Each structure stands twice: as C-alpha cells, then as structure tokens.
Amino acid sequence: MTEAVQTRPGGRSARVRAAVHRAVGDLLATESPEALTIPAVAARAGVHPTTVYRRWGSVAQLLADVATSRFSGDIVVPDSGTLAGDLERWMSDVATDLTDPDVLALMRATIGSGPEGGCACTVDRHDQLRAIIDRERARGGKVPDLERAIDTLLGPLYYRAIFSDQPASSAWARGLVATLLATM
Amino acid sequence: MTEAVQTRPGGRSARVRAAVHRAVGDLLATESPEALTIPAVAARAGVHPTTVYRRWGSVAQLLADVATSRFSGDIVVPDSGTLAGDLERWMSDVATDLTDPDVLALMRATIGSGPEGGCACTVDRHDQLRAIIDRERARGGKVPDLERAIDTLLGPLYYRAIFSDQPASSAWARGLVATLLATM
Numbered sequence: 001m002t003e004a005v006q007t008r009p010g011g012r013s014a015r016v017r018a019a020v021h022r023a024v025g026d027l028l029a030t031e032s033p034e035a036l037t038i039p040a041v042a043a044r045a046g047v048h049p050t051t052v053y054r055r056w057g058s059v060a061q062l063l064a065d066v067a068t069s070r071f072s073g074d075i076v077v078p079d080s081g082t083l084a085g086d087l088e089r090w091m092s093d094v095a096t097d098l099t100d101p102d103v104l105a106l107m108r109a110t111i112g113s114g115p116e117g118g119c120a121c122t123v124d125r126h127d128q129l130r131a132i133i134d135r136e137r138a139r140g141g142k143v144p145d146l147e148r149a150i151d152t153l154l155g156p157l158y159y160r161a162i163f164s165d166q167p168a169s170s171a172w173a174r175g176l177v178a179t180l181l182a183t184m
Numbered sequence: 185m186t187e188a189v190q191t192r193p194g195g196r197s198a199r200v201r202a203a204v205h206r207a208v209g210d211l212l213a214t215e216s217p218e219a220l221t222i223p224a225v226a227a228r229a230g231v232h233p234t235t236v237y238r239r240w241g242s243v244a245q246l247l248a249d250v251a252t253s254r255f256s257g258d259i260v261v262p263d264s265g266t267l268a269g270d271l272e273r274w275m276s277d278v279a280t281d282l283t284d285p286d287v288l289a290l291m292r293a294t295i296g297s298g299p300e301g302g303c304a305c306t307v308d309r310h311d312q313l314r315a316i317i318d319r320e321r322a323r324g325g326k327v328p329d330l331e332r333a334i335d336t337l338l339g340p341l342y343y344r345a346i347f348s349d350q351p352a353s354s355a356w357a358r359g360l361v362a363t364l365l366a367t368m
Contacts, residue, residue, distance in 0.1 A: 033297050034243050037218075059218050111346060112296010113217050122347045147350060151360070156339035158347060162295060163306045163338070166331060176335070179367060 019045040020052060024066050028105040036109065038062070060113040067110040067120035070103070077128050083136040083143065084181060090132060091153060091173040094125060098161040098168060108162065125154060144184035152180040203229040204236060208250050212289040220293065222246070244297040251294040251304035254287070261312050267320040267327065268365060274316060275337055275357040278309060282345040282352060292346065309338060328368035336364040 023044035027036050036059060042049040056062035075097065078089040097103055107121045114120070129150060133143045144152075153176050160168040207228035211220050220243060226233040240246035259281065262273040281287055291305045313334065317327045328336075337360050344352040 032242065032244060034221075058216065060216060108295050110296075111292050112294075114292070118349045119347045126348075150348065150350075151340035151343070152363075154347070155341075155343035156335035158343050159335070159339035162346070163303045163342060164310075164334065165302045166334075183363060183367060 016045070016047055016051060016055075019047065020056075020062070021066050021069060024062065025102060025106070028109055029102050033105075033109050033112065036063075063106075063110045063113050064120045067106055068123075070106060071121045072124045074124075075128060077131045077135075079135065083132070083139075083141055084177060086132045086135070087153070087177045087180070088174050090128060091157070091177055092170045094154075095157060095168045095170060095173045098157065104161060111162070122154065122158070126150060129153070142184070144180055148184065149180060152176060152183075200229070200231055200235065200239075203231065204240075204246070205250050205253060208246065209286060209290070212293055213286050217289075217293050217296065220247075247290075247294045247297050248304045251290055252307075254290060255305045256308045258308075259312060261315045261319075263319065267316070267325055268361060270316045270319070271337070271361045271364070272358050274312065275341070275361055276354045278338075279341060279352045279354060279357045282341065288345060295346070306338065306342070310334060313337070326368070328364055332368065333364060336360060336367075 020041060023041045024036065026044060027040060031040075038052050038056075038059060039049050041059075041062065042052045045052075052062070056065060075090070075093045078086050078093075080086050080089060098107075107119075110121055111119055126146075130146055133146055133149065137143050153173075156176055157168055157173060160166050204225060207225045208220065210228060211224060215224075222236050222240075222243060223233050225243075225246065226236045229236075236246070240249060259274070259277045262270050262277075264270050264273055291303075294305055295303055310330075314330055317330055317333065321327050337357075340360055341352055341357060344350050
C-alpha cells in the first residue's frame with residue numbers, strides 16, 4: 001500500500017467495500033448460507049470485524065448493499081424499435097442472468113435475510129420494465145399496465161428461478177411476452 | 185411428565201419435534217433471521233443442542249422439515265363443481281395464507297437456506313393444482329397445462345408476496361384465474 005493511497009480515505013473505503021462485497025460472493029458460492037456471518041466475511045476480506053459491523057450493521061444490511069450493487073445497471077434497456085422486440089430481448093437477458101448460480105445464491109440469501117415487502121434484487125428490474133413501457137408510449141404505441149407486465153413477465157420468471165425446478169428458457173420467456181401483448 | 189410418557193420413545197420424539205418446530209416459529213417471528221441458529225433453537229425448545237444436531241443436522245434441513253410440515257395438507261382442495269370455481273376458491277385460500285407474516289417469515293428463511301431448485305413451501309401447492317386440474321379432466325372439461333397454470337397463477341402470487349410491495353387481493357387473484365382460463 002503506497003502512502004498516497006493510505007492518505008485517501010475515499011480510496012481505502014472503496015477498497016474495503018469491494019473486498020467485503022467480494023468476500024460475501026465467495027462465501028455464498030462456497031459455503032452454506034449459515035456460514036455467512038460478519039466475522040467470517042471480515043476474515044475473508046482481511047478487515048477487522050468492527051469495520052464491517054460499523055459500516056453495515058448486520059448481515060441483512062450487508063446483503064442488501066451487495067444485492068443493490070449487483071442488480072443495479074447490470075442489464076441495459078434494449079431499444080429495438082418495437083415493444084415486442086424490446087420486451088423479448090430484455091426478458092431473455094433477465095432469464096440468462098438468473099441461470100448464474102452465484103446470482104441465485106445472492107438472491108436467495110437476500111430474500112432470506114431481508115424484511116418483508118420488496119427485494120433489492122428486483123427494484124432495478126421494475127425500473128427497466130417501466131422504461132421500456134414509457135418508450136413505447138412515447139412512440140405512440142399501445143402499452144400494458146406496469147403492474148400487469150410485472151405479474152405476467154417477472155412473476156413466472158422469478159417463480160421458476162426460486163420455487164420450481166422448471167427451466168426458464170428464452171423461448172419460454174418470449175411466450176410470456178406474447179401472452180402479455182395478446183391480453184393487454 | 186408421567187412415567188408412562190417417559191417410557192414411550194415415540195411420544196417423546198414427537199414432543200421434541202413439536203417443541204423444536206415451535207421454537208423455530210417463535211424465533212422467526214421475534215428475531216432477525218441471523219438469530220436462527222441451532223443452539224438458539226435448542227435453548228428455546230428446552231432440549232440439548234446435540235439432540236437438534238443429531239436429528240436435523242443443519243439449520244437448512246431443520247427449516248425444510250418445518251416448512252414441509254407447515255405447508256402440507258394445510259389447504260383443502262375445493263370441489264365447487266366447476267374448474268373456475270375450484271381455482272378461484274383455492275387461489276383465494278393460498279393468497280390469504282400468504283398474508284400471514286409468520287408464513288412469509290418461514291418461507292423467506294426456507295428460501296434463503298435451501299439449495300437451488302424447488303422449495304418445500306410450494307411442493308404441496310403444485311400437488312393441489314394438479315388435483316384440481318385432474319378433477320376437471322375427470323368431469324370431461326377442458327383443462328390448462330399444469331406448468332402453464334403454475335406460471336400464470338402461482339408465479340404472480342408468490343412474486344408479489346416475496347419480491348414486490350403490491351398487495352395480493354382476492355379480486356386480483358380471481359383475475360389471474362380469468363386470464364388462465366381465457367388463454368388456455
């Protein structure tokens with residue numbers, strides 16, 4: 001560590017955050033969820049447990065921070081020129097993201113530790129879906145209600161990822177888009 | 185404790201299981217999910233931690249046992265005479281069950297600690313939906329595909345319970361049934 005880095009608290013703070021986030025990901029990928037404790041995260045990140053307690057307070061808050069960071073801005077809202085094209089591309093990207101075991105492990109852990117009502121892992125998905133619908137409205141096209149789109153598209157997709165052993169293929173996800181557009 | 189009870193291992197075993205299950209429910213209702221450890225469960229149930237480790241092995245397996253017990257046979261498959269009537273009654277019962285904070289806490293904890301692919305909290309729901317569809321088929325009626333029914337009915341319902349802050353009202357749940365029947 002150089003002296004220049006040591007004297008920049010922002011730089012050190014960002015490095016600690018990155019190391020702690022990485023430690024959470026590593027532990028979720030390799031250990032049982034019960035092993036995710038603040039002392040274990042601190043040991044793996046090479047920082048003092050007090051640093052983690054002071055900054056995040058609890059495993060639940062730490063997981064929420066990791067999830068917000070992981071699930072924000074990770075998927076670009078497509079602009080294919082049509083509502084059907086945008087929704088199909090976006091659903092395919094979200095479905096592909098949910099096939100990553102590390103993503104699923106983080107999502108399951110965040111659900112398990114979070115409070116009721118909402119999850120940091122889907123806030124950005126709702127914003128992206130709203131952006132797709134708003135763009136079609138700006139084009140002058142007919143649009144579905146946002147809540148109905150969430151129910152019809154994200155409901156089955158996340159249900160399959162979390163509660164069912166059925167695969168969520170791209171073809172199946174495109175079928176959900178067809179159902180939404182046919183019934184709006 | 186009477187001597188007759190003490191000499192019946194089955195009776196004692198069932199009592200230990202009930203006490204441990206109750207302790208899990210109490211801890212989930214009153215503490216943060218991080219507090220759900222085997223020593224804490226054992227202390228609350230008034231049994232030795234070794235008893236819990238030996239019988240359930242881990243928090244994940246204990247939670248799966250509690251969830252299987254809680255979510256099995258709790259909702260009766262209705263028999264109203266029509267597919268629409270059966271599905272509406274059943275969806276209303278499932279939606280009502282999901283408004284119970286204790287049910288949500290158990291479900292979230294089970295998701296967080298379980299392996300990928302499937303959850304003890306929905307296995308019985310799939311069996312119930314299959315039974316409703318099979319009965320309509322026996323009546324000679326037209327029926328939806330089971331996977332499509334799971335996607336259309338349970339997907340949005342569980343998504344709202346876990347990922348969204350939108351309420352899952354009975355009227356809204358009946359709307360999902362109408363969508364399924366209109367598009368099958």
